[in-house]
């Protein structure tokens with residue numbers, strides 16, 4: 511509901527932006543068209559359902575033990591629904607292979623579309639699309655830190671088979687849901703210490719990926735993406751799938767290049783890569799994350815880098831060829847709040863970018879009037895963006911400002927706390 515207060519503030523703000531030729535009503539319509547892929551793995555600390563006893567490996571880590579993590583697909587969907595109800599717009603869900611919803615005892619090289627039917631049914635009910643990822647970690651076959659580039663052919667083939675099947679699941683999602691599924695391949699392969707041979711594992715990875723992507727799949731249904739990384743826990747000295755590797759791979763094989771904001775040197779930013787890559791590549795998948803000193807996957811803030819990423823996408827009209835996904839996992843706070851904060855921040859950043867007088871700024875830059883460019887950008891930081899955001903939330907029937915937190919608190923009391931009681935009695939009865 512749009513309260514008179516929200517409406518009045520919006521009307522006043524609208525006038526202020528209109529002075530710079532910015533049409534806020536039109537912007538809100540455009541904003542509604544953008545869908546962001548929310549990652550399922552924030553809901554249960556990247557555990558999944560195929561083999562819940564398996565510890566998280568792959569050089570990534572979740573810290574914290576906030577109560578209430580989802581333990582079943584039903585609980586995860588319930589939590590996701592709660593989160594989506596607090597986020598304006600219609601978005602997507604990004605699933606990992608380990609989140610298969612099936613009674614069958616299957617291994618990763620056996621996954622098939624029917625193991626994900628319940629997710630598809632649910633996505634249809636929600637009116638959202640699905641993205642997908644093969645899970646090349648947290649498995650006995652990745653214990654020594656290698657998967658698709660493993661020196662042992664048998665193990666390599668296991669992962670090739672898994673990734674091939676993941677693409678078929680992606681195709682199924684795309685067919686069923688009427689929008690392409692982005693299937694992103696990320697592998698942890700690398701060495702803790704300086705290797706003697708950096709080339710051979712990369713050759714193996716190149717060959718393995720070519721095998722994975724051998725089958726042509728209609729891009730109407732499935733889009734392949736590949737994700738690079740600089741280092742991980744246990745792969746500090748060398749990662750097979752580095753940025754240069756995947757940039758070359760994506761460009762020569764016509765794949766989406768996935769840029770994870772936490773996968774570069776600490777002072778290197780993804781925002782500065784988008785324009786350059788967009789000139790040559792078919793498209794980009796973003797994993798919006800927040801590294802704190804390392805690839806820590808903190809919940810994203812409305813910080814300078816997030817705003818810069820959004821600016822690049824909006825000002826350079828790159829949204830057409832960019833798929834935005836989030837990638838963080840924080841178990842030290844309420845997991846639903848983590849989703850809501852991250853998603854709302856991503857949308858806020860896009861809105862803020864749309865509300866910039868970009869044409870005016872471009873002209874100033876071209877004229878070399880850097881004084882006015884700086885002055886205007888700084889003044890715009892305190893323009894009444896919040897009033898437009900509040901109105902957008904109200905317009906989309908989601909809570910305005912921090913009102914959403916009350917709903918998360920209620921949910922915590924009524925649903926998440928119960929999970930813990932059940933958990934306790936489950937443990938006591940063992």
Ligand SMILES: C[C@H](O)[C@H](O)[C@@H](O)C(=O)CO
Pocket residue numbers: 551556570643696737739770797805837
């Ligand atoms: C769980 C994800 O696949 C994972 O976070 C990956 O995308 C990554 O970023 C690893 O560091």
Ligand SMILES: [Mn+2]
Pocket residue numbers: 696737770797837
């Ligand atoms: Mn990532």
